[in-house]
Amino acid sequence: MINQLRSFLLERGIPVRQGLRFLREQLPQILATRSDVLSPHMVRIIGELMGDWEYLDERIERLTDEILARADESCQRL
Numbered sequence: 001m002i003n004q005l006r007s008f009l010l011e012r013g014i015p016v017r018q019g020l021r022f023l024r025e026q027l028p029q030i031l032a033t034r035s036d037v038l039s040p041h042m043v044r045i046i047g048e049l050m051g052d053w054e055y056l057d058e059r060i061e062r063l064t065d066e067i068l069a070r071a072d073e074s075c076q077r078l
Contacts, residue, residue, distance in 0.1 A: 001053045008046060012037045 002023055006016050014030060014037065016023050027050060031043055038046070 001049065001056065005046060005049055005053070008042065008049075012042070014038075 002020050005023060005027070006018070009016055009030065014034060016026055016030075027046070031038070031046060035043075
């Protein structure tokens, strides 16, 4: 997901440093200010991908918490 977002931006001449932190920090500003190279259609697509990314992050976190809590007795006691 992250690589796809970065590649869409790079294809339009907007480089973003590797790493999810940099993309997460820069993406809202890019979408708000780069209407010179991002069409409204592309802004919508990237916005939808951001929503998918957030959903996946939340799902991974929930599943990780569930797996850890069930796998270890000490975790259950805590």
